[in-house]
Amino acid sequence: MLLDYLNLDETAAEPLYQQLYRFFCSAITHGQITAGEHLPSIRRLAEDLNVSRTTVETAYQQLCVEGYLESRPQRGYYALALPLTPQKSSAVQRVSPAASAPKLRYRFSTDSIDRRAFRVELWQKYIREALSHQEIITAYGDHQGEPELRSALAEYSHSVRGVTASPERIVVGAGTQPLLFMLSGMLRRNDRMIGMESPGFVQAEQVFADCGLEICRLPGDESGIRLDALESSGVRIIYVNPTNRLGSGSPIPMTRRAELIEWAARRGAMILEDDYNGELRYSARPIPAMQSIGSGDNVVYLGTFSKVLLPSVRMGYLVLPPSLASVYQERSAAYNQTASRVEQLALARMIREGELEKQLRRLRKLYAAKGELLLCCLQKEFGSAIQITMQETALRVVVSPGIPADSAQLCALAAGQNVQVLPFGENELPGRVLLGFSGIAQEDIPEAVHRLSLAWKTKI
Amino acid sequence: MLLDYLNLDETAAEPLYQQLYRFFCSAITHGQITAGEHLPSIRRLAEDLNVSRTTVETAYQQLCVEGYLESRPQRGYYALALPLTPQKSSAVQRVSPAASAPKLRYRFSTDSIDRRAFRVELWQKYIREALSHQEIITAYGDHQGEPELRSALAEYSHSVRGVTASPERIVVGAGTQPLLFMLSGMLRRNDRMIGMESPGFVQAEQVFADCGLEICRLPGDESGIRLDALESSGVRIIYVNPTNRLGSGSPIPMTRRAELIEWAARRGAMILEDDYNGELRYSARPIPAMQSIGSGDNVVYLGTFSKVLLPSVRMGYLVLPPSLASVYQERSAAYNQTASRVEQLALARMIREGELEKQLRRLRKLYAAKGELLLCCLQKEFGSAIQITMQETALRVVVSPGIPADSAQLCALAAGQNVQVLPFGENELPGRVLLGFSGIAQEDIPEAVHRLSLAWKTKI
Numbered sequence: 076m077l078l079d080y081l082n083l084d085e086t087a088a089e090p091l092y093q094q095l096y097r098f099f100c101s102a103i104t105h106g107q108i109t110a111g112e113h114l115p116s117i118r119r120l121a122e123d124l125n126v127s128r129t130t131v132e133t134a135y136q137q138l139c140v141e142g143y144l145e146s147r148p149q150r151g152y153y154a155l156a157l158p159l160t161p162q163k164s165s166a167v168q169r170v171s172p173a174a175s176a177p178k179l180r181y182r183f184s185t186d187s188i189d190r191r192a193f194r195v196e197l198w199q200k201y202i203r204e205a206l207s208h209q210e211i212i213t214a215y216g217d218h219q220g221e222p223e224l225r226s227a228l229a230e231y232s233h234s235v236r237g238v239t240a241s242p243e244r245i246v247v248g249a250g251t252q253p254l255l256f257m258l259s260g261m262l263r264r265n266d267r268m269i270g271m272e273s274p275g276f277v278q279a280e281q282v283f284a285d286c287g288l289e290i291c292r293l294p295g296d297e298s299g300i301r302l303d304a305l306e307s308s309g310v311r312i313i314y315v316n317p318t319n320r321l322g323s324g325s326p327i328p329m330t331r332r333a334e335l336i337e338w339a340a341r342r343g344a345m346i347l348e349d350d351y352n353g354e355l356r357y358s359a360r361p362i363p364a365m366q367s368i369g370s371g372d373n374v375v376y377l378g379t380f381s382k383v384l385l386p387s388v389r390m391g392y393l394v395l396p397p398s399l400a401s402v403y404q405e406r407s408a409a410y411n412q413t414a415s416r417v418e419q420l421a422l423a424r425m426i427r428e429g430e431l432e433k434q435l436r437r438l439r440k441l442y443a444a445k446g447e448l449l450l451c452c453l454q455k456e457f458g459s460a461i462q463i464t465m466q467e468t469a470l471r472v473v474v475s476p477g478i479p480a481d482s483a484q485l486c487a488l489a490a491g492q493n494v495q496v497l498p499f500g501e502n503e504l505p506g507r508v509l510l511g512f513s514g515i516a517q518e519d520i521p522e523a524v525h526r527l528s529l530a531w532k533t534k535i
Numbered sequence: 536m537l538l539d540y541l542n543l544d545e546t547a548a549e550p551l552y553q554q555l556y557r558f559f560c561s562a563i564t565h566g567q568i569t570a571g572e573h574l575p576s577i578r579r580l581a582e583d584l585n586v587s588r589t590t591v592e593t594a595y596q597q598l599c600v601e602g603y604l605e606s607r608p609q610r611g612y613y614a615l616a617l618p619l620t621p622q623k624s625s626a627v628q629r630v631s632p633a634a635s636a637p638k639l640r641y642r643f644s645t646d647s648i649d650r651r652a653f654r655v656e657l658w659q660k661y662i663r664e665a666l667s668h669q670e671i672i673t674a675y676g677d678h679q680g681e682p683e684l685r686s687a688l689a690e691y692s693h694s695v696r697g698v699t700a701s702p703e704r705i706v707v708g709a710g711t712q713p714l715l716f717m718l719s720g721m722l723r724r725n726d727r728m729i730g731m732e733s734p735g736f737v738q739a740e741q742v743f744a745d746c747g748l749e750i751c752r753l754p755g756d757e758s759g760i761r762l763d764a765l766e767s768s769g770v771r772i773i774y775v776n777p778t779n780r781l782g783s784g785s786p787i788p789m790t791r792r793a794e795l796i797e798w799a800a801r802r803g804a805m806i807l808e809d810d811y812n813g814e815l816r817y818s819a820r821p822i823p824a825m826q827s828i829g830s831g832d833n834v835v836y837l838g839t840f841s842k843v844l845l846p847s848v849r850m851g852y853l854v855l856p857p858s859l860a861s862v863y864q865e866r867s868a869a870y871n872q873t874a875s876r877v878e879q880l881a882l883a884r885m886i887r888e889g890e891l892e893k894q895l896r897r898l899r900k901l902y903a904a905k906g907e908l909l910l911c912c913l914q915k916e917f918g919s920a921i922q923i924t925m926q927e928t929a930l931r932v933v934v935s936p937g938i939p940a941d942s943a944q945l946c947a948l949a950a951g952q953n954v955q956v957l958p959f960g961e962n963e964l965p966g967r968v969l970l971g972f973s974g975i976a977q978e979d980i981p982e983a984v985h986r987l988s989l990a991w992k993t994k995i
Contacts, residue, residue: 093670132683133668139682146682148689148701190673199666202877206659208589210550213650215846249709249849249873256716260745281869285720287747386675387876389709409741413709415875416847417662 083124091126095134103143103154110156114144117152180493181523185471187514188386192441197430198385201421216416218407220247220392224419227426228378228392235354235435237367238376240394246403249389249413251349251379252282257410258375258393259286261402262312262345269347270310272300274321279314279349288312295320299327302334311344317365318353318468326356326468332365339373345396349377352468354435355442361468372396380422382470382513383435390414390422442470445512445520452524462507470513473499476531481506485531492526542640543584545650546974549638551586555594563603563614570616574604641983642955645931647974648846652901657890658845661881676876678867680707680852684879687886688838688852695814695895697827698836700854706863709849709873711809711839712742717870718835718853719746721862722772722805729807730770732760734781739774739809748772755780759787762794771804777825778813778928786816786928792825799833805856809837812928814895815902821928832856840882842930842973843895850874850882902930905972905980912984922967930973933959936991941966945991952986 083094102108114120117135121128135152138144144152205211219225225242232238248254259282262269269283273292283290291310293300299320300313315335317327327335339346348365356362366376376394384390395403425431446465449472453463462475474496480488482498485508489496497509515523543554562568574580577595581588595612598604604612665671679685685702692698708714719742722729729743733752743750751770753760759780760773775795777787787795799806808825816822826836836854844850855863885891906925909932913923922935934956940948942958945968949956957969975983 129664136683146686146702148686186675188673190669193673195669195673198672202666203663206662207587208550209587209650209655210545210552210590212658212845212847213648213653213655214547214550215646249713249875250871252871253709253713253716253873256713256742256745260741263745263747277869278871281720281866282716285716285723286745287723385672387672389871389873389875406741409737411710411712411738411849413713413849413873415709415849415878418875418877 081124083126090130092130092133095124095126095130096138099134099138100143103138108154110154112154113150114152114154179490179495181519181526182495182515183471183497183510183512183523184495184514185469185497185509185511186386187511188382189441189445189514189516191516192438193385194430194434195385197425198388198421201424202417204424205417205420211420212417216412216419218410218412219403220245220412220414221416221419221423223427224423225392227423231426231431232364232376232378232392232394235432236350236361236376236378237363238378238394239367239371240376244395244397244400246393246395247412247414247419248391248393249415250391251351251377252278253413254377254391254393255279255282255347256286257403258347258399259283259288261399261406263288264402266311268310268312270300270305270308270313272315272320275314276316276321276349276351283314297325298331300331300335302338305335305338311342312347313339313344314347314349315365316349316351318356318362319351325466326362329362332362333368336365336369336373340369344373345399346374347377348374351379352381352470353378355382355439355468355470366394372398375399380431383431383438384422388418388422390418441517442513445515445517446470446472448517448520449510449512449524452521456524456528469511471509471511473507474510475505475507476527477505478531479504480531482508488530489527492530494523494526494530496527541584543586544638544640544642546647546976547638547642550590552590552593554638555584555586555590556598559594559598560603563598568614570614572614573610574612574614576611639950639955640953641979641986642975643931643957643970643972643983644955644974645929645957645969645971647971648842649901649905649974649976651976652898653845654890654894655845657885658848658881661884662877664884665877665880671880672877676872676879678870678872679863680705680872680874681876681879681883683887684883685852687883691886691891692824692836692838692852692854695892696810696821696836696838697823698838698854699827699831700836704855704857704860706853706855707872707874707879708851708853709875710851711811711837712738713873714837714851714853715739715742715807716746717863718807718859719743719748721859721866723748724862726771728770728772730760730765730768730773732775732780735774736776736781736809736811743774757785758791760791760795762798765795765798771802772807773799773804774807774809775825776809776811778816778822779811785926786822787825789822792822793828796825796829796833800829804833805859806834807837808834811839811841812930813838815842815899815928815930826854832858835859840891843891843898844882848878848882850878901977902973905975905977906930906932908977908980909970909972909984912981916984916988929971931969931971933967934970935965935967936987937965938991939964940991942968948990949987952990954983954986954990956987 081098083091117128117131121131135144139146143155145155146152224247225245228245229240229242232240263286267289268291269288270291270293272295280290291308293308294304295301335346346365350364353364354361364376366374374396379391453461457476460477464473481502481504482500485506486496486498499507499509541558543551577588577591581591595604603615605615606612684707685705688705689700689702692700723746727749728751729748730751730753732755740750751768753768754764755761795806806825810824813824814821824836826834834856839851913921917936920937924933941962941964942960945966946956946958959967959969
């Protein structure tokens with residue numbers, strides 16, 4: 076039987092569940108386990124291998140998540156059929172994490188982090204600390220967010236992004252969407268139309284649509300939404316992603332930011348500033364948040380910790396201008412807090428002790444190095460044939476190798492060399508792809524780029 | 536000694552350290568502790584009060600920061616002389632709204648739990664376990680909810696509530712509201728009107744309003760929404776709280792549940808079944824969830840862990856009928872998961888190991904005993920003068936002592952005896968109040984009821 080060939084090495088650095096996971100991955104990929112085959116139960120396999128059930132369970136779970144196995148209730152685990160070609164990733168944005176396709180060895184994805192850049196043990200410590208207070212976990216927290224976290228965020232957002240906020244104007248939530256839902260509910264009292272650039276962040280659009288806001292797509296230029304289009308559209312609410320624009324990836328420059336702020340003040344309009352990755356600029360000083368320009372009365376600032384905190388932590392915050400803060404206060408009892416209380420307190424502590432800013436400095440340094448290495452390798456392998464646009468805070472580059480293949484074909488060719496790249500743009504020729512460098516290990520970059528050149532040179 | 540008067544209330548929402556802090560503030564302000572007095576050491580006070588040292592330390596630190604105490608190295612803590620007017624706490628924003636009204640000693644509130652009924656250490660263990668897996672906390676989770684939690688919930692909801700669900704039709708979220716937001720977004724494609732009883736659950740209403748759904752209030756009778764009113768209203772979506780109706784508090788009986796299901800099937804309508812506290816019936820078997828009656832095709836089941844899990848954990852789940860499950864699948868990439876990944880995995884483990892059901896059995900037994908004791912004490916103290924309605928799954932009784940006072944006056948009289956009761960109903964005579972018994976300690980019930988009789992008898 077196949078499992079007879081399974082030798083787990085207890086002395087290896089690699090965790091047992093990981094060894095087990097790799098074994099099954101390989102067996103399924105190579106057809107030694109076929110689609111529909113029933114796998115041994117967790118209990119039996121644990122006994123056979125003399126490991127804990129948790130080890131087996133963790134391996135199975137990972138295999139389920141990645142689309143190798145499925146769990147059928149009351150029946151157990153079954154191998155799945157693998158698609159012949161790797162599945163297309165549909166969303167360019169903060170892509171669906173549990174992307175169901177089997178993982179390729181070298182992944183220029185945009186949804187992962189560089190694990191080694193995080194002091195995971197520190198986060199574990201803060202969580203354990205918050206968890207040890209019985210009175211914290213046995214009581215409801217503050218609807219608006221834990222007061223300690225809100226006051227830590229007031230200082231942090233000022234220090235990192237120039238945002239002016241008092242803790243009473245900060246509302247914490249489990250990431251962007253729950254906060255945008257609440258905000259849309261407040262805004263739709265007066266206005267039902269929201270302007271945004273195209274393409275926009277799909278998860279924000281979904282919320283606006285769910286709340287019955289009509290989305291008005293505003294034409295933009297290199298610097299963002301065009302003022303003349305804005306004026307003639309009649310919209311009085313706009314949603315912007317100033318640092319991490321999805322289309323061009325280039326940030327809205329200071330001048331356009333000021334123009335937008337001036338427009339909002341003049342019209343009594345509201346700007347929703349989603350500062351996704353705003354703190355991550357590393358080649359130069361970050362451009363200050365729009366909220367920090369002028370009075371801040373016409374801006375709702377939305378902060379997250381996307382790439383700076385661990386991805387498993389769901390946390391974001393709004394800084395409301397005074398007018399909306401009072402609307403919020405009136406209805407605050409009608410909204411429950413969505414973020415975990417323990418995680419809120421852990422984060423508050425991490426900020427207070429300066430560890431979040433340290434983490435940010437570490438990441439800026441790391442991403443600067445990785446980005447530079449990636450550009451360097453691309454130029455070395457491809458020479459002048461390739462077109463490259465660096466999208467710094469988005470932690471990715473847009474690449475066109477200039478061969479007669481569209482975006483999807485480029486992705487497929489890369490996958491043939493065990494490299495994941497992401498489709499970008501329409502099905503035009505020559506096609507372009509996205510290479511995210513947040514997750515890939517620095518030392519893997521040269522080999523991954525070399526493989527891309529093998530993949531794409533065959534067509535050149 | 537002064538400290539003999541110090542009663543910490545472990546069941547209060549207010550943290551222990553905060554209670555301790557308030558006690559010392561007040562004692563120093565009122566001169567019961569005088570300037571220069573040596574306070575007990577952290578260790579000793581912690582032992583005397585049977586609380587953790589951290590609790591005492593936190594309180595002492597806050598007192599130092601605010602100028603009530605000073606810490607002398609190697610010697611301990613000493614009270615300081617106060618300026619003539621007591622210092623105002625500078626950190627107004629750090630005070631949670633919950634703490635702004637002085638807490639009464641005996642609290643028949645509905646928003647607290649009986650701390651001693653929870654095996655807090657077990658939850659801590661599960662969290663620590665999930666937290667120890669690096670690969671879990673350094674990666675994004677599944678948008679829909681962790682697969683192992685979804686499969687645990689499929690079994691749990693079936694076992695406890697008769698719900699028929701497969702893990703693919705379950706969507707996890709950080710409590711009721713984020714799930715209702717998403718659901719409202721899906722429903723509003725076809726219908727903009729939602730029917731509900733009056734009064735309805737305010738946090739659900741807020742979400743529906745935020746999503747631009749028009750709320751149609753349907754008249755009800757003892758058994759819930761009236762069928763004739765439903766038929767003539769034209770609504771095709773209704774929101775119900777079958778076990779925990781806010782008005783009467785009595786559950787929708789099986790016959791009316793069946794009638795509503797039959798209506799929905801006939802009209803192709805959708806019933807949102809918010810099963811809040813549905814699992815908590817203890818005097819008899821719980822009435823099965825509406826989702827478990829008939830095909831389930833016209834019901835969205837919403838499950839939470841309100842009083843069964845710790846209040847600091849934000850977690851709920853939807854069971855979608857097949858028609859909505861496919862709508863969800865199409866847009867699942869557009870919704871991020873809101874619940875903490877670590878907490879999801881901890882809960883999955885707790886369910887798998889049977890500990891959640893054990894917890895539920897413990898609570899049913901405890902609440903049965905507390906409810907009975909409360910009824911017994913009320914009858915003993917008030918005799919036949921009082922009208923009592925037990926709202927079992929809501930863990931509360933409605934009481935009318937039959938005196939010429941309205942609801943607000945009854946609350947104020949009770950507060951005069953250091954007992955918190957909640958207003959109920961309009962300002963009619965004789966007034967009624969709510970007594971929640973989830974949070975109050977069992978041994979406090981006789982004294983609290985005795986105080987109510989003192990409070991109200993003066994008026995009789």
